[in-house]
Amino acid sequence: xxxxxxxxxxxxxxxxxxxxxxxxxxxxxxxxxxxxxxxxxxxxxxxxxxxxxxxxxxxxxxxxxxxxxxxxxxxxxxxxxxxxxxxxxxxxxxxxxxxxxxxxxxxxxxxxxxxxxxxxxxxxxxxxxxxxxxxxxxxxxxxxxxxxxxxxxxxxxxxxxxxxxxxxxxxxxxxxxxxxxxxxxxxxxxxxxxxxxxxxx
Amino acid sequence: xxxxxxxxxxxxxxxxxxxxxxxxxxxxxxxxxxxxxxxxxxxxxxxxxxxxxxxxxxxxxxxxxxxxxxxxxxxxxxxxxxxxxxxxxxxxxxxxxxxxxxxxxxxxxxxxxxxxxxxxxxxxxxxxxxxxxxxxxxxxxxxxxxxxxxxxxxxxxxxxxxxxxxxx
Numbered sequence: 616x617x618x619x620x621x622x623x624x625x626x627x628x629x630x631x632x633x634x635x636x637x638x639x640x641x642x643x644x645x646x647x648x649x650x651x652x653x654x655x656x657x658x659x660x661x662x663x664x665x666x667x668x669x670x671x672x673x674x675x676x677x678x679x680x681x682x683x684x685x686x687x688x689x690x691x692x693x694x695x696x697x698x699x700x701x702x703x704x705x706x707x708x709x710x711x712x713x714x715x716x717x718x719x720x721x722x723x724x725x726x727x728x729x730x731x732x733x734x735x736x737x738x739x740x741x742x743x744x745x746x747x748x749x750x751x752x753x754x755x756x757x758x759x760x761x762x763x764x765x766x767x768x769x770x771x772x773x774x775x776x777x778x779x780x781x782x783x784x785x786x787x788x789x790x791x792x793x794x795x796x797x798x799x800x801x802x803x804x805x806x807x808x809x810x811x812x813x814x815x816x
Numbered sequence: 817x818x819x820x821x822x823x824x825x826x827x828x829x830x831x832x833x834x835x836x837x838x839x840x841x842x843x844x845x846x847x848x849x850x851x852x853x854x855x856x857x858x859x860x861x862x863x864x865x866x867x868x869x870x871x872x873x874x875x876x877x878x879x880x881x882x883x884x885x886x887x888x889x890x891x892x893x894x895x896x897x898x899x900x901x902x903x904x905x906x907x908x909x910x911x912x913x914x915x916x917x918x919x920x921x922x923x924x925x926x927x928x929x930x931x932x933x934x935x936x937x938x939x940x941x942x943x944x945x946x947x948x949x950x951x952x953x954x955x956x957x958x959x960x961x962x963x964x965x966x967x968x969x970x971x972x973x974x975x976x977x978x979x980x981x982x983x984x
Contacts, residue, residue, distance in 0.1 A: 668869075670869075671903070674873035675873040678873065678881065681874075681883075682879075682881020683881045700869070706874070800908065800909075802903075802908035806876075
């Protein structure tokens with residue numbers, strides 16, 4: 616059994632910096648608290664977000680990856696999110712998209728609701744789970760420099776790949792504001808331009 | 817009324833004529849003869865999901881990338897997929913067509929009169945969600961398959977097709 620109690624953890628900021636330095640024309644599906652930080656670090660017309668359907672980032676990314684096999688697709692998932700759709704590990708492994716890289720931000724808490732602990736917070740190891748499910752490669756990092764040194768080789772290899780990133784939880788939570796009637800939901804605004812960009816490139 | 821069984825090859829032809837490229841599925845006993853044909857089909861790709869809410873998100877991703885998917889599930893999976901039907905298909909305005917098997921339905925009864933809650937609550941749930949549905953109660957109803965894609969594209973949202981009795 617893995618014990619993550621004493622695992623080394625980097626800041627979310629440092630982990631996302633490593634990814635932002637490699638951002639080219641990948642479609643990136645973000646979710647939860649990491650999504651806001653990612654969009655600031657890497658604003659791009661190929662960013663998608665899983666907003667309002669926690670747990671759906673991995674399979675939304677899978678669909679895009681299967682439809683665009685020549686383009687790399689990154690999912691920046693959360694540990695609480697993935698716990699909600701754990702079966703997606705088997706779904707992704709079964710579909711076996713070589714172009715999908717599934718990053719999982721492992722901070723051990725539901726940060727959006729005030730950093731309450733995840734079930735099995737101390738033991739859960741998504742890299743082991745993904746390996747057991749049949750991902751082509753998996754890795755875990757808690758140090759940004761080590762992650763920076765290793766990522767290019769991982770990205771150059773065929774996926775599906777799961778990279779678990781141990782990060783320190785931040786002391787914050789998301790407080791939803793009322794949505795005015797008639798508002799077009801974020802996802803409905805976000806995906807048509809991505810679809811258009813993919814169709815024309 | 818008596819629902820008539822739809823031959824698998826006829827349903828597959830209707831799916832093909834609707835231009836479907838990917839069938840995103842969680843297996844449905846009710847439609848197993850169609851599944852057998854689909855899994856041997858060289859043109860239509862099947863994507864096998866662990867849960868039906870995953871199937872909604874996979875379908876949405878395929879649409880973003882320019883594909884034409886169709887979901888194939890059973891009624892129990894409809895209930896399991898409600899959050900993503902709301903958060904992805906409805907809020908995201910994705911034209912996803914769902915083929916839903918009414919496993920265990922009494923073909924002599926309207927679905928709403930059925931003794932099984934899984935059958936009986938299917939259309940009321942879809943109605944509550946604002947998802948149009950069409951019952952396929954025999955080969956003469958197969959025109960709804962292609963029409964459902966037109967309807968989904970026009971309304972920018974999901975449309976359900978209910979397979980009324982076991983395919984043959």
